[in-house]
Amino acid sequence: MMNKKSIQILLVEDNPGDVRQMREILMENKIHNDLFVAGDGLEAMAFLRREGKYADMSRPDLILLDLNLPKKDGREVLAEIKTDESLKRIPVVILTISTSEEDILKSYNLHANCYITKPIHMEQFIKVVKDVNDFWFSIVDLPPK
Amino acid sequence: MNNNEIGKPIEILLVEDNPGDVRLTREALRDGKVKNNLSVAKDGVEALDILHKKSKKYENAPRPDLILLDLNLPKKNGSEVLGEIKTDDQLKHIPVVVLTVSKAEEDILKAYNLHANCYIKKPVQLTAFLEVVKSIENFWLTIVKLPSDREQ
Numbered sequence: 001m002m003n004k005k006s007i008q009i010l011l012v013e014d015n016p017g018d019v020r021q022m023r024e025i026l027m028e029n030k031i032h033n034d035l036f037v038a039g040d041g042l043e044a045m046a047f048l049r050r051e052g053k054y055a056d057m058s059r060p061d062l063i064l065l066d067l068n069l070p071k072k073d074g075r076e077v078l079a080e081i082k083t084d085e086s087l088k089r090i091p092v093v094i095l096t097i098s099t100s101e102e103d104i105l106k107s108y109n110l111h112a113n114c115y116i117t118k119p120i121h122m123e124q125f126i127k128v129v130k131d132v133n134d135f136w137f138s139i140v141d142l143p144p145k
Numbered sequence: 146m147n148n149n150e151i152g153k154p155i156e157i158l159l160v161e162d163n164p165g166d167v168r169l170t171r172e173a174l175r176d177g178k179v180k181n182n183l184s185v186a187k188d189g190v191e192a193l194d195i196l197h198k199k200s201k202k203y204e205n206a207p208r209p210d211l212i213l214l215d216l217n218l219p220k221k222n223g224s225e226v227l228g229e230i231k232t233d234d235q236l237k238h239i240p241v242v243v244l245t246v247s248k249a250e251e252d253i254l255k256a257y258n259l260h261a262n263c264y265i266k267k268p269v270q271l272t273a274f275l276e277v278v279k280s281i282e283n284f285w286l287t288i289v290k291l292p293s294d295r296e297q
Contacts, residue, residue, distance in 0.1 A: 082260070085258075088257070088258060088260070089254060089257040089258050090257075091257070091263065099290070101292075101293055104290050104291075104292050104293070105238055105292045105293075108237070108238035108239075108240065108292045109234075109237060109238050111231070111237070111260045113262045113263060114240065114262060114263075114284075114285075114289045115289060115290045115291075115292075116288060116289055116290060117290055128288060131283070131284060131288045132288070134280070135280060135283075135284040135288075136263075139265060139277060139280045139281075139284075140263045140264060140265055141248070141253050141264045141265060141266050142253075142264075143253055143254050143257040143258075143264070144250045144253065144254055
């Protein structure tokens with residue numbers, strides 16, 4: 001089980017409404033994690049590779065990745081992470097509205113750690129966020145950074 | 146949100162050589178919310194034989210929707226099994242939950258680098274063990290979207 005050290009999450013999401021919603025859920029449920037946000041695929045890769053203004057960032061413990069992103073698509077981001085020797089250990093949770101079987105299968109084939117469809121109803125979305133947090137940060141053993 | 150909305154039970158393959166752990170896992174999953182079938186492989190070679198449907202004995206074995214994999218296994222160890230699954234184009238989409246007594250950082254890192262979907266340390270205490278199996282069931286069978294079976 002994790003100690004009190006705060007967990008760092010990278011949320012890769014271009015929709016500001018969804019980002020705000022995620023922040024609110026984490027806050028209201030007293031989930032004390034540091035949430036970093038990348039608004040597109042290029043920014044996500046720059047963050048992970050500590051390029052430019054991200055030079056001092058530490059590696060996130062978990063990545064929440066949307067599939068439909070500007071500049072560089074989520075599938076490409078996933079493939080880059082999972083073929084990069086220094087990044088592939090980081091668990092990637094796909095969190096997307098897409099329910100397409102093709103997206104699900106492709107994501108697992110690219111080594112997404114799990115695939116979750118974003119529920120439309122707020123109540124269900126809150127439950128999903130809580131369950132993701134409970135599972136990854138209190139049940140699972142995360143890789144060393 | 147359930148993965149078996151169409152009524153088909155979720156097929157789980159447990160790769161575990163300890164009969165006590167097999168029994169406990171079976172009990173915890175039987176009481177679960179989601180209908181599932183548990184198959185057991187007692188060593189790494191048997192696990193891959195089932196997955197590849199090698200020999201007549203396994204020709205009707207369903208392809209699992211989820212694999213629970215111990216690391217310390219006879220004949221072929223769990224890391225090798227994981228490596229083979231995650232480099233096989235027919236199998237690599239299947240989520241593999243590593244469930245093991247090892248808490249060595251080296252094992253954890255190696256498992257993630259081999260594309261384990263998650264790594265969970267097996268609790269020694271009985272109630273904690275049952276809780277963990279239930280959490281796996283809740284997360285992987287009701288929250289997550291599993292790849293649906295693409296076997297032709």
